[in-house]
Amino acid sequence: MCLSIPAEILSINNSMAEVSVGGTRYNANIELVENVNIGDFILIHSGYGIAKIDEAEAIDTLNLMQEIKKKELRS
């Protein structure tokens, strides 16, 4: 029920945005998220954007995951 997926904002028209979810285009309401621009990634839940994904934090997490994978390969 609380499933939310990341999507990239392609264009914005007032409270609606066209977003790409892994290449699939979809119209989402973005009135609940503030300070979002084209190119930002947001979490979409049931047709609404609910959060802007923090790029720096996402990169940190990805790096950490890569580190874990490298450790797995070494062990």
Added chain:
Amino acid sequence: MEVCGGHTMCIHKFGIPSLLPKTIKLLSGPGCPVCVTSRYFIDDAVECSRTDGVILTTLGDLIRVPGTETSLYREKSAGRDIRIVYSVLEAIQIAKDNKDKKIVFPGIGFETTAPLSAAAILQAKKEGLSNFYILSAHKVMPPVMKALITEGVKIDGYICPGHVSVITGTNIYKSIVEDFGLACVVSGFEPLDILQSIFMLVNQIEKGQPALENQYSRAVKTEGNKKAQEIMYKVFEPADDWWRGMGTIPMSGLSLRKEFKSFDARQIFKPVKRTESEKEKGCICGNILKGLKTPADCSLFNTICTPIDPVGACMVSGEGSCATWYRYAREAI
């Protein structure tokens, strides 16, 4: 214990329990809204759909959930105008396109979903839509998380729900750490997110220093989504609510505020007054939702209770414990 159906799915889909040492046991808690909601809510939705001039719009999660005698799926087969929508926004559009009908949207879910119902009501009000209604059974997480501990369920830490926290922020779990001494980590939904969260919980527990940590920092901020919180509490107010397995928990639900009662679907049909009961043909969903039992303990599991012919709500919802175990772990039982 995880208290989000999305986490339950991920944990079993990726076989995380099989990767853990025997000293770590993962329990699923009351994190699936479909599972914890009363079957009488389905009866109410059915009653709505049987009312003249009503179009019932629902998220797919609810369509097959059994009520006392029937489900929305069966009612749709019987000719009721029941439409599956992906978002409450579609329900609003249906209301605009069908001014001579009453459009009802059953709103269930926790803090992630409740702001969307609230936003839809505010939009309907702004646009002067007088034929849009919400049948609300929205709930909030912290009271049930505390109630489980008070009731004596033995857990050492919570994997806190990531997308609830996106809205609420992390501080809603502070009192669980401070008053109950439980470790809390807000987690993302990738398998490595969950493994990292378990690692963080284990570290806290081994050090004897329970704390509130945020593993899902790319999406969850300490303060949460303030705009969504504001909208949610503009439209709803806390109220006592009933949870499968737990009974009535004070201030664990969300009720429409007085000024928005004109959007309450309960005014367009007559709900039958009932006393909540959990006696459902030997089903142990209630204890499974409390983490006291697992699907492996249920004699109905994978015998007479399957996703095709479910007995309890935990087998109906795709993210219910029983459905998840059936899909990913039934051969290991």
